Amino acid sequence: MNVRHLTFRLLQVYVTVVRLGSVSRAAAELHLTQPTVSQQLKRLAEAVGEPLLDTRMKPTFIGTELYHAALESLSRFEDFGGFLQDARQGTRGSFSIGVVTTAKYILPRLLGPFNRQFPGVEVSISVGNRGYILERHRYQQDDLYLFSHPPSGEHTLSSRFIHNPLVLITPPDHWAVKQPPASFAELLHERFLLREPGSATRLVFEEWLRKRNLQLKRVMQVESNEVIRMSVEQGLGLAVLSEHTLEGEHRLGRPALPEFPLSSHWYLVCHDNRRLPYAAANFVRFINDHLAACVKEGYIDKDLAALLGHINKPGNKP
Incomplete structure (x- = not known):
């Protein structure tokens, strides 16, 4: 058998004919003409080098084995098609995020609800002081970063989204x-x-x-x-x-000074010369749409336009 002559279309036609037991019914289901279906069956038999169907459109001994192999192959690629669709929607896949130490107090509040809605997404987290995460950012070792004092420079996008008093x-x-x-x-x-x-x-x-x-x-x-x-x-x-x-700490004093609290924010950061994985893009959209369910309303100061614009650029959009 010359496998180079096999195509998914040939296998699809063959499986449909065997399943329906009729060239005409298979042609109608596949929106093909009967001569086209017959020609496809002939090409498949020539590629295998053995008869595949008898005169009653029943598979031969070899045809039966090919039918099972074709079913398995087509089924696997149907599964892959579903996986591909999920991946492009960001509901499956993975991404990495670099987080400065202080942000470990808020990241679980974001990832918990996100994981419950998208359990098929795996997230790897690197936590360290600002210098360590800046180094990871410099070498683009992660897809997203969480800073309270974002880095600047060419190809760096940052968007504030949470107050950090x-x-x-x-x-x-x-x-x-x-x-x-x-x-x-x-x-x-x-x-x-x-x-x-x-x-x-x-x-x-x-x-x-x-x-x-x-x-x-x-x-x-x-x-x-x-x-x-x-x-x-x-x-x-x-x-x-x-x-x-x-949060939850009641053993410390907090003097009522007019200058405090000092204003600061948390920022999501990415590189604008690098396309975000679908799952990471979905995480940004999730934060934009569901932040109120993750943190207290008084902390929300959302302006994710820069990152959302990067995600939706031609060539970056799923």
Whole structure:
């Protein structure tokens, strides 16, 4: 048998004739003429080199085996067709996302509902400090990124979508809780616990200080939000952290200062010179359509136009 002469159309015609037991009925179902169906059967028999049907349109011994093989092949490709359709709709497949450490507090709120609606999508997550995720972004190691202080540069698209208020926290018995100062300047002599240089929270806080010509007197560097929270609770100092890291935390003081919280946002980031996988594109659309079901309404500040425009560009759209 010369398999190069076999085509899916020949196998489809043959399976239909065997199933219906009639060339005419097969022709009607396939929207072909009877001579065309007969010619297709002849070509298939020549390719196999053996008779496939008897005079009653029943498969021969060899024809029966070909029928089962053809059914299996066509069925597999029907399955593939369904898989391809699901993949193009983003309901199956995979994508990767790089996430700065603080964002681990909000990512599960997005991925949980997304996974329940699209269980066929696999997501791989890389979590690290800002420097680590910036390096992954530089070498395009992930499809999407989640930053609170997005990188800039050519071919980088970023869209804000969630408020990320930065709040001042103190030990629960701190004097500023009982008698809030008139301004932050009265706290400059306190020890402040800060994340490592380059941390987005630290960048925003230091930029805010710089614009007001304020300078902290005492600083302790701590490379973990959890350790900062515990250290503040034990009286080691004050800190400025994302409000998202403090949800459900009632043991810390939050002085009522007019300058706080500081304004910040979470951003979804991708490369505009790289087509997003269908599943990643579907995740962006899901956030755009269902964000209110994932986070509290007061945190929503959605402007995903840049990413949605990239997804819908000719050549990128499923």
